[in-house]
Amino acid sequence: MKAAVLETIPGQVTVDDLMVDNPGPNEIVIRTEACGLCHSDLHVMLGDLPSPVPSVLGHEACGIVEAVGTAVTEFAPGDRVVTCLNAFCDTCRECRAGRSWLCVNRNSLRQRPANNPSLVRNADGAAVTAMAGLGGFAEMMLVHRSAAVKVSPDIPADRAALLGCAVITGVGSVFNAAKVKAGSTVAVIGAGGIGCNIIQGAVLAGAERVIAVDLHPEKLELARTFGATDVVNGAEVDAIGTVVELTQGGADYTFEAIGLESTIQQAIGMLRVGQTAYMVGVAPVGRPVGIPAGQMVLTGRGVQGVFMGSNHFPTDIPMLANLYLQGRLKLDELVDEHIGLDGVNAGYERMQTGVAARSVIVFD
Numbered sequence: 001m002k003a004a005v006l007e008t009i010p011g012q013v014t015v016d017d018l019m020v021d022n023p024g025p026n027e028i029v030i031r032t033e034a035c036g037l038c039h040s041d042l043h044v045m046l047g048d049l050p051s052p053v054p055s056v057l058g059h060e061a062c063g064i065v066e067a068v069g070t071a072v073t074e075f076a077p078g079d080r081v082v083t084c085l086n087a088f089c090d091t092c093r094e095c096r097a098g099r100s101w102l103c104v105n106r107n108s109l110r111q112r113p114a115n116n117p118s119l120v121r122n123a124d125g126a127a128v129t130a131m132a133g134l135g136g137f138a139e140m141m142l143v144h145r146s147a148a149v150k151v152s153p154d155i156p157a158d159r160a161a162l163l164g165c166a167v168i169t170g171v172g173s174v175f176n177a178a179k180v181k182a183g184s185t186v187a188v189i190g191a192g193g194i195g196c197n198i199i200q201g202a203v204l205a206g207a208e209r210v211i212a213v214d215l216h217p218e219k220l221e222l223a224r225t226f227g228a229t230d231v232v233n234g235a236e237v238d239a240i241g242t243v244v245e246l247t248q249g250g251a252d253y254t255f256e257a258i259g260l261e262s263t264i265q266q267a268i269g270m271l272r273v274g275q276t277a278y279m280v281g282v283a284p285v286g287r288p289v290g291i292p293a294g295q296m297v298l299t300g301r302g303v304q305g306v307f308m309g310s311n312h313f314p315t316d317i318p319m320l321a322n323l324y325l326q327g328r329l330k331l332d333e334l335v336d337e338h339i340g341l342d343g344v345n346a347g348y349e350r351m352q353t354g355v356a357a358r359s360v361i362v363f364d
């Protein structure tokens with residue numbers, strides 16, 4: 001099968017021929033229909049997020065089950081599934097406590113031992129890893145059974161794929177982590193794929209005012225289509241001062257969806273006293289962020305990191321799919337262009353120019 005493989009870090013992907021193994025007892029093989037280009041793959045290509053190479057990137061995918069392992073009873077060939085990088089064991093302390101997105105056994109479920117690779121390169125038999133145990137930039141995926149969930153075949157594949165990362169991360173941050181209350185005020189810094197989903201999550205939660213902050217006019221325009229009541233261009237005005245004024249003292253909830261020190265500091269600065277700023281964007285691993293500790297103590301403010309929208313995706317993704325089918329969750333507006341595997345590098349170059357919506361790989 002064909003796959004877009006990252007050979008070096010930093011680097012770009014090249015399309016190569018790989019062989020996918022048969023599923024183990026608790027694995028499934030999926031024929032990939034669509035996979036979105038998420039910022040986290042770009043972080044890996046740039047070296048900001050550690051990952052082994054060679055590796056098939058891609059972790060926002062949808063496809064049709066092709067084969068299932070001998071122990072798998074919840075899937076059958078022909079099922080339409082969405083994958084999620086939050087594979088979980090259901091038995092560790094975090095899973096038992098209802099926090100499966102923090103499962104301590106996630107990595108051992110996602111990666112096979114080195115002597116039993118799920119993917120090998122046809123040319124030389126070299127083992128190739130799959131990013132986050134998924135590897136969606138490929139015609140086939142071999143994943144743990146706990147990394148996928150069935151969805152309705154009524155959702156187009158290019159929309160359904162986005163449920164697995166951008167949508168669940170954004171909407172989940174609002175529903176599961178911040179638990180935004182109706183009538184509250186919300187500020188979202190960064191109006192890309194994640195930010196627009198935080199915005200529409202806040203709208204669904206009944207926020208009175210949803211303020212989008214970004215530097216790109218095109219992204220702020222997209223934020224409006226996702227329900228932002230106000231937009232603030234940080235390149236033109238003082239973002240903190242403007243949000244504090246619009247909310248008469250600071251937003252009840254702020255979300256940072258980029259992963260930059262300056263914008264994390266903004267999220268704290270535009271927060272109402274006694275409230276919490278949520279860090280949703282993935283900052284480069286190992287790079288510290290300075291926060292005004294004394295000021296935070298004196299004003300009772302907090303900062304909370306949110307991983308993948310604190311999701312329990314086996315229930316969250318079907319819920320999000322139903323909201324889409326009811327016309328209440330926007331997915332069509334997230335898709336900017338369809339590309340093939342050979343368009344991945346260009347898609348990421350495009351992302352870095354400030355294009356708001358997603359490039360999505362669609363397989364024939």
Ligand SMILES: [Zn+2]
Pocket residue numbers: 038039040041059060165166
């Ligand atoms: Zn992602």
Ligand SMILES: [Zn+2]
Pocket residue numbers: 088089090091092093094095096100102103104105106
């Ligand atoms: Zn677990």
